[in-house]
Amino acid sequence: MGSTLFEKIWDQHSICDLGDGNELIYIDRIFLHERTGSIALKSLEERKVSIRNPNQVFATIDHIVDTFPGRGDKTLVPSGSDFIQSLRASVKGSKIHFFDIDDPNQGIVHVVSPEQGIALPGITYICPDSHTCSLGALGTLAWGVGSTECEHALATNTLIKKKPKLMKITLDGILPLGVTSKDIILHLISQHGADGAKGHAIEFMGSVIEDLEIESRLTLCNMAVEFGATTGIIAPDNKTISYLEGKAFSPDENDFNKARDYWSELKTDQDAIFDKTINIDCSNITPYVTWGTNPQQAIPISHSIPFVDQIKNENEKEAMIRALEYMGLEQGQSINDQKIDAAFIGSCTNSRISDLRSAAKILKDKKVANNITAICVPGSSQVKKQAEEEGLDKIFKSAGFEWRESGCSMCFFAGGESFGQNQRVISTTNRNFENRQGKSTRTHLASPMTVAASAIAGKISDAKSIGIEQ
Amino acid sequence: MKSFKTFSGIAAPLIRVNIDTDAIIPSREIKTVSKKGLSVGLFAEWRYLSLESKKENPDFILNQEPFKKASILVTGNNFGCGSSREHAVWALSEWGIRAIIAPSYGSIFYSNCIKNGILPIVMDERVISSMSVYIKENPEENRLTVNLIKNKVSYSNEIVETFVIQKQDKEFLINGLDQIEQTLQKNSIISEFEKLHKKTNPWLNASWKSTV
Numbered sequence A: 001m002g003s004t005l006f007e008k009i010w011d012q013h014s015i016c017d018l019g020d021g022n023e024l025i026y027i028d029r030i031f032l033h034e035r036t037g038s039i040a041l042k043s044l045e046e047r048k049v050s051i052r053n054p055n056q057v058f059a060t061i062d063h064i065v066d067t068f069p070g071r072g073d074k075t076l077v078p079s080g081s082d083f084i085q086s087l088r089a090s091v092k093g094s095k096i097h098f099f100d101i102d103d104p105n106q107g108i109v110h111v112v113s114p115e116q117g118i119a120l121p122g123i124t125y126i127c128p129d130s131h132t133c134s135l136g137a138l139g140t141l142a143w144g145v146g147s148t149e150c151e152h153a154l155a156t157n158t159l160i161k162k163k164p165k166l167m168k169i170t171l172d173g174i175l176p177l178g179v180t181s182k183d184i185i186l187h188l189i190s191q192h193g194a195d196g197a198k199g200h201a202i203e204f205m206g207s208v209i210e211d212l213e214i215e216s217r218l219t220l221c222n223m224a225v226e227f228g229a230t231t232g233i234i235a236p237d238n239k240t241i242s243y244l245e246g247k248a249f250s251p252d253e254n255d256f257n258k259a260r261d262y263w264s265e266l267k268t269d270q271d272a273i274f275d276k277t278i279n280i281d282c283s284n285i286t287p288y289v290t291w292g293t294n295p296q297q298a299i300p301i302s303h304s305i306p307f308v309d310q311i312k313n314e315n316e317k318e319a320m321i322r323a324l325e326y327m328g329l330e331q332g333q334s335i336n337d338q339k340i341d342a343a344f345i346g347s348c349t350n351s352r353i354s355d356l357r358s359a360a361k362i363l364k365d366k367k368v369a370n371n372i373t374a375i376c377v378p379g380s381s382q383v384k385k386q387a388e389e390e391g392l393d394k395i396f397k398s399a400g401f402e403w404r405e406s407g408c409s410m411c412f413f414a415g416g417e418s419f420g421q422n423q424r425v426i427s428t429t430n431r432n433f434e435n436r437q438g439k440s441t442r443t444h445l446a447s448p449m450t451v452a453a454s455a456i457a458g459k460i461s462d463a464k465s466i467g468i469e470q
Numbered sequence B: 001m002k003s004f005k006t007f008s009g010i011a012a013p014l015i016r017v018n019i020d021t022d023a024i025i026p027s028r029e030i031k032t033v034s035k036k037g038l039s040v041g042l043f044a045e046w047r048y049l050s051l052e053s054k055k056e057n058p059d060f061i062l063n064q065e066p067f068k069k070a071s072i073l074v075t076g077n078n079f080g081c082g083s084s085r086e087h088a089v090w091a092l093s094e095w096g097i098r099a100i101i102a103p104s105y106g107s108i109f110y111s112n113c114i115k116n117g118i119l120p121i122v123m124d125e126r127v128i129s130s131m132s133v134y135i136k137e138n139p140e141e142n143r144l145t146v147n148l149i150k151n152k153v154s155y156s157n158e159i160v161e162t163f164v165i166q167k168q169d170k171e172f173l174i175n176g177l178d179q180i181e182q183t184l185q186k187n188s189i190i191s192e193f194e195k196l197h198k199k200t201n202p203w204l205n206a207s208w209k210s211t212v
Ligand code: SF4
Pocket: A062, A063, A108, A109, A110, A129, A131, A346, A347, A348, A349, A407, A408, A411, A412, A430
């Protein structure tokens, strides 16, 4: 019997069996950010435990830092600068690779990591952040951990882990024009529930995966955690290999050839067995948007919000009623044409250059509707630079979007900037939880194209339905 | 860490599905680089009428007597989904929660619980439903008894439910061990593995060759 991609990487990193299904797993790389990394480092310092291999550790500032032009350590987040300064103080003098606020490679941890070649196929990689699963797009065995587990990994280069169950998701068919990996993942979660992949690591495969560019794969894997999965992974292919060539932390020439040989073979065997399989024909997927307060409460833009009676489970029913109340929406109502107050393009889900390009295509020579707050926050300083070289910033600005420095920004509300009470926001982020983007803010998740089209229309709109061709 | 064996406590039913870590502790309630002082922020959005004044919302269950003294939380599936912030667990623990009973958990949250001495019990939705009726009936009297040694939760005189937990997690909770110290004792095995690992995957070292 063959093995899966996940098992191959897992077995290669298993140091020893600890009994009861637990294994001691070697961790190749660790990435930290100021929100949760600062506490892990500080706690180790207090315990006088040293970091085993600081050279395998990376850190960036993304969560708390402001994204206004001319920003510094001071932030609108109450006592936010403590987190920034605490991380900086901890990495100072160590061999940790640090992307400070003014570093040209600073950015959101899950954007910087592939961009710099820090996440690589076949390695194990952790970060105290739930969206670490994004990196599975490169064939990296990557998952989010808590601070205590992160401390363990920093101190020992290992984690004690039980192998999760394995799920295969095959995406076949042909993705229609104007439909993105964001729509696929929203479709998937809406069909199978926010805990549909609980306890499983997912491998995505199929013709649609082969067609997807690396950045779209990152978007797909980013939301594996929103599907309840431990992580998601995609086998490396030629696209992965050329994407990684020449990146700052990718192997250099000589080693790259050796790596290429290894990566090219790194895939699931034909006869490998998964615990669960889901097949999706992507040919019929249309642009999706969420209407509720959980990513599973998503529908095609052309559909109406379901009726409460359609839900069988009592608890789910109650959750639906709560969600509708929070969102200021009614059951059975159509979501298309719902008026919005703001549009947000950013976050580790959809803030890479291809995301900005696809939004800019729609915004070109157009203006956002009156009274709409529209904000674009590039995922990294590199993405921002690239976008400016291509003149995308001008398109965003002349359409009426604010153009920001990179960071997590208004993907989550930490007490700083927010959209305001009861404001309806269409957003390229990954979580539409209550109060996630601000006190009583109503978040609708969608793709960058849908967000751009909705900003122009002033209401939730599919790019196609408002007559915009990509 | 405190060791966990058996205890009885008041249980608060908070039956909602998909309670995420943002709801358990909103990000803006995390104000210092510390694992302490977080219980004030627990369920802040639901617990207070105004976050500024921290005036309690009398409708929220944990503000009501005797649930104010609850040490067990009985809740809906996918509890603790969302952000990896361990602050959610630190806040629950500081507030006084020692065990949670839910049909399922966010996976990072689950292991965060184990690492911080909170017992996350998995139970069927139907069992949870009848359990919550019972605890609501007479919360002061109708305490739940959790016995980790025997994998049992008992309520009323007759009903005893068993639960499943990984042996290692159980031992960890019972003994209140420090995992880092334990693993550090395996340092020589790790080093040996590491040497071979880097030798067979020379490309893995490439990046740090250029930066050291
Ligand atoms: S962009 Fe949002 S989801 Fe991504 S790491 Fe930052 S806060 Fe988390």
